[in-house]
Amino acid sequence: MNTSVMPQTIISTRLAKNFRRNIMERMIEFALLCSAAFAVFVTCAIVYVLVSEAIPFFQHVSIYDFLTDTVWTPNYSIKHYGIMALISGTLTTTFIALIVAVPLGTITAIYLSEFASHKVRETAKPILELLVGVPTVVFGYFALMLVTPLLQKIYPDLPLFNMLGAGIVMGIMIVPYIASLAEDSMRAVPMAMREGAYAMGATRFQTAIRVITPAAISGIIAAYILAISRAVGETMIVAIAAGQQPTFTFNPIEGAATITSYIVSVALGDLEHGGIGYQSIFAAGLTLLIMTLLLNILGHMIRKKYRERY
Amino acid sequence: MVKNKKQPAVIKDLESIRAMIRRHKRNDLIFAAVGMFVIASLTITLLVLFLDLILDGYPRFTLDFFTNYPSRKPEIAGILSAWVGSSLVLLVTFFVAVPLGIAAGVYLEEYAKKNWTSDIIEINVSNLAGVPSIIYGLLALGLFVYAFGLGQSILSAGLTLALLMLPIVIVSTREAIRAIPIHIREAAYAVGATKWQVVYDHVIQYSYGGILTGVIIGMARAIGETAPIITIGALTFIAFLPPTPVTVDPPFLNFEWLSSGFTVLPIQMFNWISRPQHAFHINAAATGAIIIILTALMNGAAIKLRYNIRKKIKW
Numbered sequence: 302m303n304t305s306v307m308p309q310t311i312i313s314t315r316l317a318k319n320f321r322r323n324i325m326e327r328m329i330e331f332a333l334l335c336s337a338a339f340a341v342f343v344t345c346a347i348v349y350v351l352v353s354e355a356i357p358f359f360q361h362v363s364i365y366d367f368l369t370d371t372v373w374t375p376n377y378s379i380k381h382y383g384i385m386a387l388i389s390g391t392l393t394t395t396f397i398a399l400i401v402a403v404p405l406g407t408i409t410a411i412y413l414s415e416f417a418s419h420k421v422r423e424t425a426k427p428i429l430e431l432l433v434g435v436p437t438v439v440f441g442y443f444a445l446m447l448v449t450p451l452l453q454k455i456y457p458d459l460p461l462f463n464m465l466g467a468g469i470v471m472g473i474m475i476v477p478y479i480a481s482l483a484e485d486s487m488r489a490v491p492m493a494m495r496e497g498a499y500a501m502g503a504t505r506f507q508t509a510i511r512v513i514t515p516a517a518i519s520g521i522i523a524a525y526i527l528a529i530s531r532a533v534g535e536t537m538i539v540a541i542a543a544g545q546q547p548t549f550t551f552n553p554i555e556g557a558a559t560i561t562s563y564i565v566s567v568a569l570g571d572l573e574h575g576g577i578g579y580q581s582i583f584a585a586g587l588t589l590l591i592m593t594l595l596l597n598i599l600g601h602m603i604r605k606k607y608r609e610r611y
Numbered sequence: 612m613v614k615n616k617k618q619p620a621v622i623k624d625l626e627s628i629r630a631m632i633r634r635h636k637r638n639d640l641i642f643a644a645v646g647m648f649v650i651a652s653l654t655i656t657l658l659v660l661f662l663d664l665i666l667d668g669y670p671r672f673t674l675d676f677f678t679n680y681p682s683r684k685p686e687i688a689g690i691l692s693a694w695v696g697s698s699l700v701l702l703v704t705f706f707v708a709v710p711l712g713i714a715a716g717v718y719l720e721e722y723a724k725k726n727w728t729s730d731i732i733e734i735n736v737s738n739l740a741g742v743p744s745i746i747y748g749l750l751a752l753g754l755f756v757y758a759f760g761l762g763q764s765i766l767s768a769g770l771t772l773a774l775l776m777l778p779i780v781i782v783s784t785r786e787a788i789r790a791i792p793i794h795i796r797e798a799a800y801a802v803g804a805t806k807w808q809v810v811y812d813h814v815i816q817y818s819y820g821g822i823l824t825g826v827i828i829g830m831a832r833a834i835g836e837t838a839p840i841i842t843i844g845a846l847t848f849i850a851f852l853p854p855t856p857v858t859v860d861p862p863f864l865n866f867e868w869l870s871s872g873f874t875v876l877p878i879q880m881f882n883w884i885s886r887p888q889h890a891f892h893i894n895a896a897a898t899g900a901i902i903i904i905l906t907a908l909m910n911g912a913a914i915k916l917r918y919n920i921r922k923k924i925k926w
Contacts (some may be wrong), residue, residue: 316841325805325807326805326806326807329807330718330722330806330807332714332720333714333715333717333718334718334722334746336710336711336714336715336718337714337715337718337719337723337732337915338732339711339715339737339777340715340732340739340777340778340781341731341735343735343739343750343774343777344735344738344739344815345642345896346750346754347742347747347750348748349759349858350749350753350754351746351749351753353753364707381915387862395740397895405649405653408645408646409646409649409650409653411642411646412642412643412645412646412647412649412650412713413646413650416642416643417646421650425646425650427911427914428650428653428654429653430658430910430914431657431907431910431911431914432653432656432657434826434828434831434835434906434907434909434910435657435660435835435903435906435907436832436835436836436877436902436903436906437835437836437837437838438835438837438839438877438880438881438899439664439835439880439899439902439903440660440882441881441884442664442880442884442896442899443660443663446663446667446884446892446896447659447663473653473656476653477653504635504636504638505639505643506635506638506639506642507635507638507639507641507644530741533743534743534744534746535743535922536743536744536745536837536838537837537838539875541879541881541884541885546772561743561745561838564745564748564749564842565745565838565841565842565909566704568748568752568841568842568843568844569841574757582749582842583749583753586745586746586749589745589746590742590743590746592741593741593746593802594738594742595744595804597738597741598885599768601737
């Protein structure tokens with residue numbers, strides 16, 4: 302008697318346990334899905350907040366004026382909202398940064414990938430990572446207190462706040478980004494291609510320039526584009542060292558506000574929630590988001606589309 | 612010599628070829644030298660940055676500097692409210708970003724099926740890593756500060772930095788999990804473990820080091836992040852401390868500090884840089900030196916940890 306009942310109860314409790322286990326599993330999976338979906342929520346929230354605060358702004362200021370006017374004077378009695386005054390500063394500092402970072406970053410990448418011994422690479426890469434980890438406010442101090450005084454010795458008329466010093470330091474900041482992304486794509490080029498070039502009698506330099514660089518060009522260009530996006534969104538260096546006066550100028554020895562430093566200068570003051578000044582930083586932020594988004598998408602597309610498949 | 616006279620063209624050719632080889636070898640050497648020089652100058656830049664801050668700020672490395680509130684007089688101004696604020700903000704950031712980031716990373720690696728939902732999530736994660744930090748500040752200003760009514764509080768700032776840190780934790784979790792071979796999971800399934808048991812008891816345990824690396828790097832970044840916290844309107848002059856999180860009376864924990872006003876180290880530094888007086892710049896340098904030493908130590912620990920993991924683990 303007992304022997305026939307026993308298995309029955311064991312099976313039923315085991316089934317119950319299974320059921321409980323399945324429910325738990327489902328709940329855990331759902332919780333994990335929610336955490337992952339949180340990323341989507343954040344993206345939607347960014348777009349929603351920027352757009353919903355920018356819409357009332359664009360009811361005051363027509364989009365045409367916003368994009369074509371070259372004067373940005375939200376604090377004066379005659380108000381102008383021409384984003385070009387801010388974009389000019391952003392583009393100038395970014396351009397200077399690229400003049401510094403593209404040669405340095407590319408040379409570093411080629412050297413680390415094709416020339417450096419294992420030991421040099423193992424030492425240099427952590428240094429680059431430490432350089433990435435330096436907070437931007439520290440770079441800003443560096444630009445204002447060290448680089449600008451040095452530049453003033455060469456060119457005495459340089460004002461204390463100028464885009465040149467800020468741009469140069471920003472360039473130093475983005476060198477490691479270009480170097481590590483470009484190096485990754487160069488290292489991905491298969492060894493057989495190098496061996497082929499060496500077998501033909503090419504030097505390391507010839508191999509690097511004529512074989513490896515063309516093969517990795519999509520990754521290298523993507524590295525440049527992502528670096529531009531980094532420079533466009535960089536805030537503290539320009540807020541500290543480039544001055545915060547919105548001026549329509551492409552002259553690097555002048556000071557000017559960028560989109561990001563305008564947002565900082567407004568946020569530092571007393572902000573009336575819902576006022577036009579408050580809304581203007583969201584319009585500026587929306588412009589910045591669109592610029593960086595387009596650059597990031599372009600970078601990813603180039604990397605995907607033109608990637609050589611080995 | 613006789614031979615040379617017989618075949619002058621070939622010899623001339625040979626010589627020009629030799630000259631070409633010499634030229635190419637020289638170019639090779641020149642580039643190697645240029646490469647070394649660039650890397651050396653980057654290293655020197657980093658060193659100059661460290662030394663400049665430490666030498667400039669050296670006179671302020673006293674105990675008073677850590678125990679004084681900011682002040683109008685630069686000699687007695689300190690960073691008490693700033694380092695307490697930074698610690699509390701990072702506490703919030705840690706407890707929000709780490710569980711969320713690990714959970715999202717685990718989902719994407721272990722659970723997600725290849726369909727459009729997981730594609731959208733992946734695109735979003737890589738996108739968020741590229742959004743400028745000041746945009747997160749605007750999001751926080753519109754959402755946390757006003758829509759949720761959290762105000763310019765430690766909670767708002769901690770949540771903002773958590774959003775910034777999230778992609779870093781997710782990416783490092785995924786990389787760590789991807790490195791675990793499939794047979795570890797198969798062995799656990801074979802003895803009857805459920806999916807969650809496999810993930811929790813094995814996958815997460817073995818990827819612990821890699822996840823920790825990402826968490827440290829993310830926290831190091833959060834310490835130095837300035838722009839988003841300025842954007843939510845953190846005050847630069849705070850001469851009080853938030854209520855203490857731990858009390859002597861039951862229930863021992865007190866959450867009033869979450870809604871307190873605050874300042875953080877990089878904002879204190881930014882504030883001092885913006886003053887015209889040179890004495891404040893010394894304070895800024897000292898604060899900067901503290902920030903850079905903290906971030907360098909954390910990043911260094913993360914790099915070392917990753918190196919050790921790579922060296923040690925052989926499945």
